[in-house]
Amino acid sequence: MVLTGNRIWTLAILLTICFVSTGCVRRRMTIRSNPPGAMVYVDDQQIGQTPVSTGFTYYGTRTITLVRDGYETTTVKHTFEAPWYQVPPLDFVSENLTPREIRDERVLDFTLVPQQMVSSEQLWRNAEQLRQNAQQGFVAPLPDTGRGNVVIGPPLIPGPPPTINGHLPPTGDSGRRGRWR
Numbered sequence: 001m002v003l004t005g006n007r008i009w010t011l012a013i014l015l016t017i018c019f020v021s022t023g024c025v026r027r028r029m030t031i032r033s034n035p036p037g038a039m040v041y042v043d044d045q046q047i048g049q050t051p052v053s054t055g056f057t058y059y060g061t062r063t064i065t066l067v068r069d070g071y072e073t074t075t076v077k078h079t080f081e082a083p084w085y086q087v088p089p090l091d092f093v094s095e096n097l098t099p100r101e102i103r104d105e106r107v108l109d110f111t112l113v114p115q116q117m118v119s120s121e122q123l124w125r126n127a128e129q130l131r132q133n134a135q136q137g138f139v140a141p142l143p144d145t146g147r148g149n150v151v152i153g154p155p156l157i158p159g160p161p162p163t164i165n166g167h168l169p170p171t172g173d174s175g176r177r178g179r180w181r
Helices: 005-020 090-097 120-135
Strands: 025-033 039-044 043-048 052-055 059-068 074-080 101-111
Touching: 005 025, 025 039, 025 059, 074 101
Parallel strands: 025 101
Antiparallel strands: 025 052, 039 043, 039 059, 059 074
């Protein structure tokens, strides 16, 4: 088979189109809640209010938290499994050589639970029980932080009070005007 000038140009254009129009995989998660309007955090980063969509790069386990006034905070660890075309070595073909865009859309639905209101009498009973336990030497267990019950906070070492440029900050409205207001 002899290639003429027109066939060479046609072949060159087709090869150029194949290499220029390489595909990619667009990954997107959509989070919805009932009722809508909950603030969504994915891996401790604020995404927005439901319904909300965001792109993601890697498959794996994500921590998803939904917060809304009047409802219990919902925290879930969700695992995004890779589809068959993202398993090596097929992922190279789907990411680089497929002549079209592949969309991987994931939708997560959550139903929020209304927050249980505690009566002031029950709150006082719980507080008195905690106080009695503390006086007897019992210590309330730490909440589960997901980090092996390690609570990260400021050191509990007594020391001088904090200062700003060598001056103590004001402790209320002392009538002073200027830099502390």
